[in-house]
Amino acid sequence: MQLGVDTHKRTHVVVALDEHGHQLGARTVPNTPEGWATALTWAREQQQQQQRRWGVENSGSLGKGFAQFLLAQGEAAVHEVSPQRTAQYRRRGRTQDKTDQADALAIARLLLAEGAYLPQVQQDDVGTELRLLSDHRDNLLVDRTRLINQLHGQMLQIDPGYQARSGALTRRRGLLYCRDLTLPEPDGVAQTRLLIVRQLVGQILRLEEEIATVTAALGERVRASATPVLALCGVGEVIAARLIGELGTVPRVHSAAALAALAGVAPVAVSSGGRGGYRLNRGGNRQLNRVIHLMALSQRRCDPRAQAYYAKKRAEGKTSRAAMRCLKRRLVDVLYRCFKQGTVAHPVAVAA
Known part of the structure; x- marks a missing residue:
């Protein structure tokens, strides 16, 4: 039995097909643990003797909770389905309806045709932890680069040629130079720029502490995994x-x-x-x-x-x-x- 799941923030829609592609039924449930349990119970009641294959759209975001719940409940075949593939199979239908049930039906049809080739959802493990930490570290690095660019723009206005005296802004020495900079007779605009510079330096230094903390957490988990790639x-x-x-x-x-x-x-x-x-x-x-x-x-x-x-x-x-x-x-x-x-x-x- 093929079960297509169209996921949303508040509700999920499940459509079941038998091995011949005939629709067995559809069910809308809340996107809550109680709703997930209702959907699983309903699916088990459709055809108890058949193996179930689930296709969950956005199993890494909106459908993550439901997909992980299914795995925890012993459902062996839970597949990830991208919205793009859902749209492809929806357009193959006899109608051009764009509804949640039509999307769930398209997912079920995709499972029936290509289920053996779709990626399977995996239970959260150390790999999930490392992916989350790696993504978070990348985001922190992007934020730091953005702030350093802003700092560079301000410093060019109040201290032209400062790089020869401060060094790179990616180093602590350069940041401290900017933070401690004083001007002999600053006007109102220069004073405002100095205020912005000190705030930017403070944000960058705090970000670097967070980056170091996340990097240390990454290292601990990688070493604990005993991976040979090191x-x-x-x-x-x-x-x-x-x-x-x-x-x-x-x-x-x-x-x-x-x-x-x-x-x-x-x-x-x-x-x-x-x-x-x-x-x-x-x-x-x-x-x-x-x-x-x-x-x-x-x-x-x-x-x-x-x-x-x-x-x-x-x-x-x-x-x-x-x-x-x-x-x-x-x-x-x-x-x-x-x-x-x-x-x-x-x-x-x-x-x-």
């Missing part, structure tokens, strides 16, 4: 945290090629009229792609095996960017082996 060149605790956060402690993919596709590292085949080739993959998990790119940059700089592989690809006539893409794809093999087998053997070789 043994790889170019992988510190922050990158390891992002890897575990995006992949989990054990990736759900079945091969290195599938992991490459998930990360958007695998090239996309294109052909037309007898001519074929490959193009850059701009899809996949871009956070994971960014981390693998940072690993490749570090290994190209520090790891002799990666350097030899990169040089070989350049000697074959590939551009610098194309050679980096090849190196990233080889590093996916390393990551897959690390997560699945717990080994750090490096498959990058000049002969590869």
Whole structure:
């Protein structure tokens, strides 16, 4: 039995289909623990002998509570469905209605057609913690950069050329210089700018304390996970945290090629009229792609095996960017082996 769930802030709509695609019923429940229990009880009453497959739209946000509830209650097949896929299957219907029940029906039909290929929702674990902390740390870094840019703009107005005296604003020395700056005879505008500068410096220093606290929490959880990826060149605790956060402690993919596709590292085949080739993959998990790119940059700089592989690809006539893409794809093999087998053997070789 296929159960499509259209999720919202206040309510969820569930539609059930049998194995032939016939609608068994629909139910609207509150987005509360009581409502989730009502939906599960109703689903179990539809066809008790059939295995249930759930498709939950936005299982990482609006539908997260319901999806985690289903897993906790022993429902083995709970799949993530993106709103884009829901819209695709809704447009295939006989009508053009855009209702919550129509969306839930589209999700159920998607499950019936492609359920075996949809990603499964996983129960929260250390990977969830690391993803949340990594996202929070990234947001704090963005806020710090924004405040430093504002500080730089103010300092240029009241102390032109200050960089030669203060140093970089990303260092504590530069921030303290700005905070302690005095002007001989400041007018009203200059005094206002000084006030803003001191407030900005205070906010940046507080943000740096928060960043240090979050980074320490990341490190504790990564070390406790005993992940083998820390043994790889170019992988510190922050990158390891992002890897575990995006992949989990054990990736759900079945091969290195599938992991490459998930990360958007695998090239996309294109052909037309007898001519074929490959193009850059701009899809996949871009956070994971960014981390693998940072690993490749570090290994190209520090790891002799990666350097030899990169040089070989350049000697074959590939551009610098194309050679980096090849190196990233080889590093996916390393990551897959690390997560699945717990080994750090490096498959990058000049002969590869």
